[in-house]
Amino acid sequence: MERTDLVFNALADATRRELLTVLARTSPRTATQLVGDFTITRQGILKHLDVLAQAGLVEVQPKGRERRYSLSPRxxxxxxxxxxxxxxxxxxxxxxxxxxxxxxxxx
Amino acid sequence: MQEQGTLVAEQSMVMKANRKRVWQAITTAKHFSSWFGLRVEISRLEPGGEFKFLEFENNLPGKIVTVEPPELFEFEWTPEAGVPVYTLVTFRLEEVEGGTRVTMRESGFEKLPEQYRKSRFEGNSEGWSIQIHNLDKYLKEGRDIGEN
Missing domain, CATH: 1.20.5 (Single alpha-helices involved in coiled-coils or other helix-helix interfaces)
Known part of the structure; x- marks a missing residue:
């Protein structure tokens, strides 16, 4: 998929849009921190974050044992x-x- | 009513005419066809009524969703025959001094398949105002934070 398609695909899901909105308010955050804002499991959150990262909409930085996710709106x-x-x-x-x-x- | 962060196009314009007149222009097939640029056929003006675009080889199906004269008119349409994805078009008419404010909003673009997005984009390169409802606002804030 081209980059734009990855972006549209990422935006097509309500949970991922909500994740972006949450990250736009407060970044960076870890998956553990994000779980509190959602009704889905940590594993589910990680899957969605992965889709967003592939589309370039979030950046991932390792921080100790956890990864920190930031919004990348470009x-x-x-x-x-x-x-x-x-x-x-x-x-x-x-x-x-x-x-x-x-x-x-x-x- | 609107899902947060959905992709929308939105345009608003004040017209020197009363709401009833604008209502007529957007809900009768003959008048709608003349300004919209594609011929439409309306089976009946009520929710569930067909709102069909006739210009193409294959008619584009559409469906009336909301009819609340003279304030609110909504229909769904699909970008391409055989594409089982619809965007929602909403017309809101408000009485203002000297006429009627017409606000058009088309939402649900994030659901469209790739080939349609491309054709639509290549056909129009002129730029106007940008609207990504809600999400846009937050993302701008995020972007500002990111750049400081």
């Missing part, structure tokens, strides 16, 4: 570009809607 730039393009299409459509409703045409 890969989201590609996603932003993509959403921007969709917004552009919608803006064009809404501009045409505005022209229509502000015209004299009977609706």
């Amino acid at each position: 890969p989201l730039d590609g996603v932003n570009d993509w959403i921007e393009a969709i917004n552009a299409t919608w803006r064009e459509r809404l501009t045409r809607l505005k022209d229509l409703v502000e015209s004299d045409e009977p609706l």
